[in-house]
Each structure stands twice: as structure tokens, then as C-alpha cells.
Amino acid sequence: MTDWIRPLGDIGAHAAQPTSPAALDTTDMQLLLLLSRDARISQRSLARSLGMSAPAIADRIARLHRQGVIQGYGVRLDWSALGYPTIAYLTVTAGQGFEQGPIMTALAVLPEVEEVMLVTGSVDMLVRIRVRDHTHLRDLLITKIWQIPGIQRTETSLSIAEMKPKNTPADLLADMIHRAGADVPAEEPDGTPP
Template sequence: MPPRRRARSTASPSPLGNLSSPLGSLMDVAPEQSPAVPLDDVDRQILVLVSQDSRRSQRALARELGMSAPAVGDRLSRLERLGVIQGYGVRVDWSAVGYPMTVYLTITAAQGYQQATIVEQIAGVPELEALDVVTGAIDMLARLRVRDHAHLRQLLRQIWEIEGVQRTETLLSLVGLPPKNVVAELLSKAVGEPA
């Protein structure tokens, strides 16, 4: 399920917009925060098990939970419908597919520039893995996947051409730990505790 977005205004404001509120237009591109969904211990256990192996069948889940497969299917459908489960994915060895470099790029917008305009353009970069608008001395933090230094230079030129980007800083990852299963770590602790 794609993230929900707020409706856009039909007016086409200047990229500089209201100089006192460069963050104002971010609400147009930011996914709407979902309300908390009440989860019981079984919901949490299902989320932990599916996060460990999303290919696990409903029958296998049912055996581990001591439930019927249709009951597990109903639970999964409910969690999907409510947006708790937003999809199922695959973990890729990026080196094996030709993108061994992880690059973090800090981005500072020109003063007063509407950051939503920059966010929309950077979101269109295929190498972008994640983008966060942050507080502090910088405005955005991007995580990119690149093939090599030549690819990185080409990508940086593309980003520097985005109107409103005042400054960037490039950080190369030297060593990356395998991703943690945050779902299992956080929700396993919550099993048995009040939500």
C-alpha cells in the first residue's frame, strides 16, 4: 500500500513560496502519519514471525502460533488492510547486483526555498534508497546506492543541478553492518506488555 499523501493545492506557488516558512510545502509531499492501531500479542507475534521470513506460509505461521490457518489469514488481512503491513520485500546483496557503494548525502537548501520542490526532484533519482528531512545544520539526509566513483560524480552533478540545492556533503560508507530486524527486536519486547 503506497503512503497516503495530502491533497495538493491547484495553485502553482513560487519555489521560494512564503520566505518565512520553507517547510510549509513539505506537507504536500510527506506521507500522512497513520493513527496507532491496537495490536494484541498475537498480532505482534505474527509481525515478528513474518519479519523474520516473509515467505513463511499461513499454515506454518498457524502451527507456530497454535491457531488455524484461516484465523492467521484473517489476522494478516486485517494488518494489511489497516496499513500495519505495507508490503513484503526481499533483501538484496547490493554488491552482487553491481551497486557496492553506499553513500550518504547531506543536502542544505537555499535559505527560504520551499524544500518540497527539492524533495520531489530528489525522490525521482533511481539510486535514492531513503530520504529524510531533518533538523539541525542540514535540511535533508539521503542514502544512495552507486556502482563506483564515476557513477557517484555523475549523480552528484545531477543533484547539484536541482534548483534550490545550496550545498551538499558526501559521506562514503566504509563498512555497513547487516540490517537489523527492528520489527522483531521492538515487537518481541512488547509481547505480553500493555500496548
């Protein structure tokens, strides 16, 4: 008797774990909105915008870190300026009987891979990659992606245009604050807090 391999049996070991919602008040959300607009804003400026003391702001930021709400700070790059202008989306279908977790992990370690998502529907995964050009994409597919055990099929879609990047965290936080009936901190015309 052969053991049946469960394609999603070990997915928890490979996928990010969802967290429980943190208890946030309106001030926390306003603070997060200001930080999402400019992660380099000083605590003094945050305190001034929110009508609080700088130590109170520092305490809130530390608590939001401990709760896992703030996971880090980053920089937005112009990938075209760095020589990686091409975005491609791959749909990936795993072979029958192959566990999908190891395939996700093998894809995620490739430097060109930005995201790997397990999805519902006729394919198993959606992968967003960034490459220099079609030659780079071809090499990536042939020498790396198609060599991953368990990948049965891929389909590639190239991005031919994209909208100017938007600040989704700021948009969602502003909406949450607005729905809570609180004031959304103002933004200067240049995109910075007042």
C-alpha cells in the same frame, strides 16, 4: 510587496504522513514477528506456531493489511553482488526561500536514492544513496543532484564499512512482545520459525 516563501509550507504534500497507532494484541505482534523473520512462511506454519487455525491467521493478516500495519512484502538484496556496493550519505542544505518539499520529491525520484529525510539541525535533509563507484557518484552529483533547483549545498560521506544487516522489525516486535509480558515465538538456529 513580495510574498515570503515558507520553506516548509508544503512539506505535507511531499512527505509521508504519519499514521495513528493501530490497536494490536499480543497475537498480532507475534504474527508480525514471524512474518518479519520470513515473509514467505505459510499460513499453515503460522497457525501451527501460534496455536490457531489457518483461516484465523488469514483473517488477522487481512485486517493488518486493511489497518495499514502490513504495507507489503519484500526481498533483501545483496547490492554488492548486483554491482552497487557503495553507499553514500548526503547532507543537503536548501537555499533560503526555497520550499523543501519539491527538493525532497526531486531527490526521491532518482533511482540511486534510497531515502530522503527532513532533519533538524544545521542541514535540511539527509539522503542515503547507492552507487556503483566514485565515478557514478560524481556523475550523479554533477548531472542530477546539483541541478535540482533550490539545493544550495551538499556534503558527501562515503560508507567504508557496515554491519551485517539486522532485522530491526523483528528486534522491535520481539521487544514489544516481551514488554507486554507475552512469549516471543521461538526461532530455529537457521533463523526460521519452528
